[in-house]
Amino acid sequence: MFVMSKGVSTVMKIRTLGRHTLESLKSLTRNGWMTFASVSAVTVTLILVGVFFAIMMNLNRVAQTIEDDVSIRVYIDVATGKQQEQTLQKEIEAIPEVKSITFSSKEQELKNLVKSMGEEGKTFNLFQQDNPLNDVFIVKTANPTDTMKAANKIQKLNYVGKVRYGKGTVEKMFSFIKASRNVGIVLILGLFFTAIFLISNTIKITIIARRREIKIMRLVGATNSFIRWPFFLEGLWLGILGSILPIILISIAYYRAFDYINPKLTGSFIEILPFNPFVYQLSGILLLMGAIIGVWGSVMSIRKFLKV
């Protein structure tokens, strides 16, 4: 992108890079209001993008934990013998959607039940003599959305008493997760492009205001790359400056939100992303986005003025 024209020194001198850096910083302070406008545009949009990103990533996380937790419980007929149970297991394993199958004896089932009931569960210990529960296969599918399909197939097999997988609830949940993911992706993409549009426009205005300068620079003998570098760096600084406030705000907000929400989720299998490393990753992404938007905006805007 920054190929020097032939005949000029092909490698930029370090001193010149230093000069460009200094020049770009000077320009930031001397174009005070324009700098403020551009930085504000970056700040506002990155706050929005950051908030959405944080929400999306957590929704995704919740969806994942729920998906991982979805399993089919196959209650085996009470009258089924060991031999037949093994046949059934093989038949279930043969279903293409099935990833894993675990056997849980009725004794085990009772223990789990007692445990989940806590104090009150102790009364169920009476059933140890005459256990009314079934032996159970816990089946997981490779792709959680195939749960329904696999469950229907299992239902048709011999020796199967009941098949449970949260019929209805699972379907609704999956369609909800799917919808919210799509909406989230669309929103983030939309925001990102709005951000680029907004910021490149703001930067364009700052550069149009300096169109005369660019023309003069060319008249005095500056090559395109020589003119472009300070603008390129200025865009970079604008983007980085614009990402500082969003990073600070979102870090604080996430810290508070995590402190508030996380205790309420203990006990449930749902969890949100911990502050570390998520906020650091998010900060990195925002910084990078700010830098890209700033540089992109300034490089795109200056391009047409260099075709003199």
Next chain:
Amino acid sequence: MIEMQGVYKQYPNGVNAINGINVRINQGEFVYVVGPSGAGKSTFIKMMYREEVPTSGTITMNGVNLAKLKTKKVPIFRRNLGVVFQDFKLLPTLTVYENVAFALEVIEAQPKFIQKRVMEVLDLVGLKNKARMFPSELSGGEQQRVSIARSIVNSPRVVIADEPTGNLDPDTSWEIVKIFEEINARGTTVVMATHNKDIVNTLKHRVIAIEGGKIVRDEQRGEYGYEN
């Protein structure tokens, strides 16, 4: 040395600005370019610093054929040339010093040399004590002196001025022209388009008059020849 041979210029809108010009300007000459407004003076000057390209013909400047010069090489070519404009064309965000230094920064000169050379030319145009000011803080004459300082800081062999006194009052105009005289006295070619009758008739030099896109008069120590 500047040489034009069979130069024609037609603008995209169909206007024929230059209709066959042959001229030769030797190193060290001082040339006034005169003529009514819209006669092709400006196009003539603009072709010399490759702001405009001739439709046909050749323009040779310091051995470079400007008619064939690639756009990419234009900035390099302009480094051997000083240009001064009626509206000064200073960078408003840079100080006087920085404006002049810019022409040396683009050729990646040594910082020490830049410092020394910029102060030297600012001294020549009498603005050494205003180096830290911004163009907006200067008078028109002072701004034009900055722009002259910038045009000569690279020690070019040719300085081209397009109505440099057009925006200035008579006294200031004289100061500016005296600076050009001094530059010329050091061996630099000066080509100056002007409407200033007094200056042309008092400080006698070669006069090239352009009318209807042609050279109608070319005299050594000539007169302005028009009523203002």
